[in-house]
Amino acid sequence: MKVSKFGGTSVASAAQIKKVAAIIKEDAARKIVVVSAPGKRFDDDIKVTDLLISLANASLSGNDAEKELQAVVERYADIAAGLGLGDEIVQVIEQDLRDRIGQSKENRDLFVDQLKASGEDNNAKLIAAYFSSIGLEAEYVNPKEAGLIVSDEPGRARALPEAYENLRNLRDRKGVVVFPGFFGYSKDGVMMTFARGGSDITGSILAAAIGAELYENFTDVDSVFAANPRVVDQPVEIKRMTYREMRELSYAGFSVFHDEALMPAFQHSVPVCIKNTNNPSAEGTMIVAEREYTKSPVIGIAADGGFSTIYVSKYLMNRELGFGRRLLQILEEEDISYEHTPSGIDDLSVIVRSHQLTPEKEERIIHKCREELKVDDVHIEHHFAMIVLVGEGMHNTKGLTARATTAISQAGANIEMINQGSSEVSLVFGIHEDDTNNVLKALYKEFFSTTAVLGV
Template sequence: MKVAKFGGSSVADAVQLKKVATIIQADEQRRVIIVSAPGKRHADDVKVTDLLIELGESYQRKQKYHAELAEVIARFHSIVDDLGLSNQVITKIESHVTEIFQSDGDLNFKLDAIKAIGEDTLAQILSEYLQSLGINARYLNPKDAGLILSEQPGGAQILEESFAEIYRLREYEEILIIPGFFGYTSAGKLVTFSRGGSDITGSIVAAGVKAELYENFTDVDSVYCVNPSIVKNPKEITALTYKEMRELSYAGFSVFHAEALIPAVRAEIPVCIKNTNNPDALGTIIVSKKEVDIQANPVVGIASDNGFMSIYISKYLMNREVGFGRKLLQILEDEGISYEHTPSGIDDLSVIMREEQMDEQKEEIVLERIKAELKPDQVHVERGLALVMIVGEGMQSQVGTAYTAAKAFKDANVNIEMINQGSSEVSLMFGIKEKAVNDAVKSLYQVFFNK
């Protein structure tokens, strides 16, 4: 059995859905299909989920939301008309929205139910279209599929008891079409994963049914070793380990939702990224382990991400002051700030965090508390940082990777603000100024992939 997930670009319109149907028919092992909401049809288009979020925000502000609702309905009308289907599913959308807003309960649960309309409607349409082609398919609501989630609107987590329920999907004879992105609490409330959560649904279901393979269909032939917007025509990655993909996802690779691989990793199910528009392409396979050739390139990918900042603290004999780090992190916790990295020296400590977490007002509060409670010799904040990461399990067995990377920064005339090596066996991270990212990444690509 294979589980296949089709992303927003793969289900953006009727033309794409016809391709999806052909892919499903091409392999009888594709028994469970997970779908996203319709994505962009072209660069200037709007994703259906974004329209639904705007609809919910208008309701929250007690404003009219009929324009957004009309646009959502028009998108789905276009799809069913082009596929020659009935409007039965479409006519229910408006009444469903009214029903959600008139129901009792927490506003956050209502907004989750609105956001889920895109995936839910698309799944029903695809099921009806497959049936019209004579394919034995059926729509299955996530509640009936066994997706039991924690009670956290917009950030729900799968509960362990779900997996036994999901395994029962193997008993169905039909091809199952399940909407991604949402599930239900034990009390029956609809809740969504974080944005991009259809990837999470696919991974969960693949783990639950113990699939042979989890296929993730998107709009690229494979994962590239570097961002194509920075380096033209970069080399493709044919195989990755879970750990490598996780590191790359963290540092800016947008192919996979950061949490999406976790269920598949734990169940050791191979994941294959494929192109809906070119399904015969090899794609990129992601596995738990792969053979490492010590003669080959130790680096499989280069990733970068902007929007970081650091708090630098210096205090003489900091290393002898018991509890110094704990007190610092306690201050951040009290202010609701999570950190990413904490490179340190004998008398120095830096905390790297996402810049969006700390506005000027919160920065002032944090710095005043650090000065009052930790009495440092020096403390200052630096914004506008980017993280550049080179990733590869082969780095463990090859000497000189750090030297090669550092030389690439030198060749690009880019100053390194921070280096983090050792916390991960498969990655080496550099902190630099945001404005230097493109030059740094191009230089790294040159030394590792264009030798």
């Protein structure tokens, strides 16, 4: 039994959904289908999720939201017409949206979340109806009915242990189960959404729960590439990679798969395959627990911008017990999580995602560092990027860091920070954002210029 998840571009239009149906028909083992909300049909298109956010905001403002509601309904109506479905499914979707708008607005975040989740939920209803119309035995299953019980953490919910026990019963369903991604329900019956890439997380949870032989994640690319193809010309494909490698690359900017989504599959030893809805015969990328050693110690290079650095300096900092803890506590009080903490004897840098900072928060952080920590200097700088080299073979490869730093130097960039985790699966370089593309190209040339295919 396989779980097949289809992303937003794979279910964005009637033509795409017909491809999905053909893929499901092709393999009888594909018994559980997880779907996202309709994504973009073309570059300048608007995703249904964004239309739903506009609808939520209009409703919260107290204005007449009919125009925004009809914009959502029209997208589904267009898909339904293209699939030869009648008006009945469109009426079901419209009534669902009106019911959601009528719910309590006391908690604004929950109100927005439950409207956003309607994108996946209603698309699952529509796709199940289409499958049935073409002779596929299929049914829509709501996460609440299936028992997808999650923690009470809006926007970052996690599946609870009992959810896996409940979801295992999906194995006994006849035909194809069409399941909406992105959300579950708390023990109190309140809808909760997952983090970014929520539909990927749903698919991974279901694959783990039913003990699937494979979790297929269908997107719009043939495979995972060793570097961003929008920056590097024709990067090599990665044929096989480990969970750890994919998680590191996803965290560092690879948009093809969200880093949190791998954990349920990894913990239950379910292999994952990234495949292309538009080219399903392509081999794709297999993500497994272990892989064969390849010639290149580096399997992929990721780059992600939007970082800021909090620099703190104090003489004899290294001899002051609890200094680091108190500094991180200051950040915790401002609801800021950190990414890296490179340090020296008298200096400590804390690298954070820039979106967490505001001018007011920065002012408070600086004030607290001066008043509570009695630092000699503290300041915050912005516009940094992190370049990450990833590969299971890096830990026993001599001279790799030297090769990387030489390539970065030749690209004309200055290295602001170097960090390597204890697992030695990744090596991180902090640089200025303006240098990102040049550094990415230079590192790719250094490590992949003679490598044709990875993980064969």
